Amino acid sequence: MKPVILLNPIDYMILGAYVLVTIIVGYALKKYMKTSEDFFLSGRSLPSWITSLAFLSANLGALEVIGMVANSAKYGILTVHFYWIGAIPAMIFLGLFMMPFYYSTRVRSVPEYLKYRYNEATRGLNAISFAIMTLLMSGISMYAMALLFELTLGWSLTSSILLSALVVLIYVFFGGLSSSIYNEVIQFFLIWLGLLPVVYIGLHAVGGFEGLVSRIPPSFMHAWQHMGSASDNPMGVDWMGVVLGLGFVLSFGYWTTDFLVVQRAMASENLSAARRTPLMASFPKMLVPIIVVVPGLLAVALLPQFKVVPGGPSPDYNSALILMFAHYLPNGILGLAITGLLASFMSGMAGNVTAFNTVWTYDIYGSYLKKNMPDQHYLKMGKFATVFGVIFSIGTAYIVRSFPNLMDYMQLIFTFFNAPLFATFLLGMFWKKTTPWGGFWGLLIGISAAATHYVMYQMHIVHYSSEMAANFYQAWWAWCADFVFTIIISLFTKRKAESELVGLVYGLTPKTRSSDNLFKKPAFWGVLSLVVMVILNIIFW
Amino acid sequence: MENTEPRRHFFDLKIPLGGLLGFYGLLLFFYGIFGPSDIYDKSANIDVNEIWGLVMIVVSAAFLFSAFFGRRAKK
Numbered sequence: 001m002k003p004v005i006l007l008n009p010i011d012y013m014i015l016g017a018y019v020l021v022t023i024i025v026g027y028a029l030k031k032y033m034k035t036s037e038d039f040f041l042s043g044r045s046l047p048s049w050i051t052s053l054a055f056l057s058a059n060l061g062a063l064e065v066i067g068m069v070a071n072s073a074k075y076g077i078l079t080v081h082f083y084w085i086g087a088i089p090a091m092i093f094l095g096l097f098m099m100p101f102y103y104s105t106r107v108r109s110v111p112e113y114l115k116y117r118y119n120e121a122t123r124g125l126n127a128i129s130f131a132i133m134t135l136l137m138s139g140i141s142m143y144a145m146a147l148l149f150e151l152t153l154g155w156s157l158t159s160s161i162l163l164s165a166l167v168v169l170i171y172v173f174f175g176g177l178s179s180s181i182y183n184e185v186i187q188f189f190l191i192w193l194g195l196l197p198v199v200y201i202g203l204h205a206v207g208g209f210e211g212l213v214s215r216i217p218p219s220f221m222h223a224w225q226h227m228g229s230a231s232d233n234p235m236g237v238d239w240m241g242v243v244l245g246l247g248f249v250l251s252f253g254y255w256t257t258d259f260l261v262v263q264r265a266m267a268s269e270n271l272s273a274a275r276r277t278p279l280m281a282s283f284p285k286m287l288v289p290i291i292v293v294v295p296g297l298l299a300v301a302l303l304p305q306f307k308v309v310p311g312g313p314s315p316d317y318n319s320a321l322i323l324m325f326a327h328y329l330p331n332g333i334l335g336l337a338i339t340g341l342l343a344s345f346m347s348g349m350a351g352n353v354t355a356f357n358t359v360w361t362y363d364i365y366g367s368y369l370k371k372n373m374p375d376q377h378y379l380k381m382g383k384f385a386t387v388f389g390v391i392f393s394i395g396t397a398y399i400v401r402s403f404p405n406l407m408d409y410m411q412l413i414f415t416f417f418n419a420p421l422f423a424t425f426l427l428g429m430f431w432k433k434t435t436p437w438g439g440f441w442g443l444l445i446g447i448s449a450a451a452t453h454y455v456m457y458q459m460h461i462v463h464y465s466s467e468m469a470a471n472f473y474q475a476w477w478a479w480c481a482d483f484v485f486t487i488i489i490s491l492f493t494k495r496k497a498e499s500e501l502v503g504l505v506y507g508l509t510p511k512t513r514s515s516d517n518l519f520k521k522p523a524f525w526g527v528l529s530l531v532v533m534v535i536l537n538i539i540f541w
Numbered sequence: 542m543e544n545t546e547p548r549r550h551f552f553d554l555k556i557p558l559g560g561l562l563g564f565y566g567l568l569l570f571f572y573g574i575f576g577p578s579d580i581y582d583k584s585a586n587i588d589v590n591e592i593w594g595l596v597m598i599v600v601s602a603a604f605l606f607s608a609f610f611g612r613r614a615k616k
Binding site: 032045189331 | 597
């Protein structure tokens with residue numbers, strides 16, 4: 001197949017400059033990496049504007065950008081649910097209610113919290129499943145990215161994989177989390193500056209916002225109006241599924257317990273900054289649809305291959321973004337857009353790698369394999385884990401290459417672990433009677449419930465109007481199973497002494513009174529963010 | 542607990558960030574002015590390189606200025 005995009009020397013200069021700066025930033029941070037906490041948690045010293053942009057960027061991987069543009073071309077403005085109801089309430093909850101437990105207890109990772117709140121077994125279950133899933137996801141997104149570059153730019157799969165993996169390896173190896181975070185901030189700006197031109201030119205070509213609306217199906221412009229029943233909207237999901245499955249379980253499970261994002265907030269310089277991290281990140285998060293949903297809608301309005309023909313073949317939605325680049329961007333700005341995409345890919349991958357090396361070193365290696373070694377030993381192990389984490393990801397990328405269907409399964413399996421985990425955290429943090437073994441068995445039952453539901457859906461025992469609806473309801477039932485069984489088992493097993501739970505559970509933790517002024521108060525930002533989200537939903541009702 | 546002293550600050554991120562964006566801005570701006578003009582047929586006849594180059598120069602200047610004056614203010 002002939003590549004649809006031809007880059008020229010200017011484009012390559014832009015790409016090259018990005019790679020160079022990324023590596024320089026990583027190398028320049030090397031001298032600050034003296035202890036393991038410097039490497040894994042940036043010495044808890046970063047201001048909140050940096051951690052909040054990194055918090056957002058780590059989640060804005062290329063798979064996410066391309067996939068959400070594809071969703072938007074397929075489902076229209078319904079895609080905003082992933083950014084508004086499916087993210088903002090959870091981010092606010094993390095900032096206002098959960099962050100104090102993560103930050104003030106000085107735990108170094110999410111699994112470590114589970115150890116103190118519950119027991120070693122619960123931590124082990126979470127740490128091992130998280131470490132494996134993180135590397136698999138990083139390999140999968142690397143493969144997806146390389147495949148896209150092969151088809152559109154004509155780069156070979158191996159050269160894309162090696163280039164991106166090597167760059168991420170170098171900068172994470174030298175600067176650890178700090179370097180990952182610093183680069184995520186740079187990547188944040190490149191993603192925006194790289195993707196905005198296609199929105200600008202596309203809107204110009206289509207005749208402004210009104211022109212866009214007149215050229216897409218009417219149901220593509222409403223976020224809630226067609227959600228009454230699953231058969232009325234292109235997504236095949238009703239509002240209950242969106243609110244309970246996506247808005248509550250999947251979103252809270254991801255944003256409040258996934259160490260990949262929580263780690264960014266933990267790197268903040270103080271508790272108040274840590275709490276502001278997800279809250280400040282929620283504002284740019286609400287704007288992300290401008291660069292992902294709008295290009296998808298533009299693709300439907302402007303590119304003939306995305307016109308919906310009843311009964312016709314289904315277009316390859318994943319190519320929507322890159323085809324928009326190919327049709328509307330001249331060289332120069334084209335290089336910037338590709339750099340933005342590469343940046344989003346690297347930020348996602350580095351996020352996975354830094355979360356992996358921390359959980360591996362503190363929660364697996366340092367807890368089960370070699371306890372009580374000097375700190376320098378763990379610092380070295382962190383660097384070593386970075387190397388083999390990247391190598392393992394590359395391996396995954398090639399496995400997925402031979403079995404492309406694996407990709408869809410993996411995404412689903414990931415939700416097996418995230419969705420129930422939120423119930424375990426919720427009960428752990430807010431109900432002091434939750435017992436260690438209640439937590440462990442509840443989590444295991446929740447994961448099994450997700451797996452059982454998945455098998456039942458595959459065997460057509462339960463039915464939904466779409467795959468997405470199945471996914472949302474699966475998350476919901478897994479959460480319910482975890483929630484109910486954790487409570488039941490907690491009633492029959494031995495509790496931890498209250499003295500052991502101080503700082504870990506709401507009600508046993510002294511309230512911190514902050515002397516910050518209004519603009520530094522987390523509650524102010526939380527309320528403001530919620531209000532803006534509600535207004536946006538009303539505008540696009 | 543609350544407000545533990547940050548132990549140290551790393552170098553100021555605004556400098557490499559502003560530098561990179563400034564380089565991109567200048568490159569795109571001059572390519573937009575002196576480069577070929579037929580490539581803009583695609584982009585609805587907008588010289589997007591020139592316009593976006595200027596935007597990026599402004600963003601970059603904002604970062605570099607705030608890094609420069611932020612440091613002076615601390616001293």
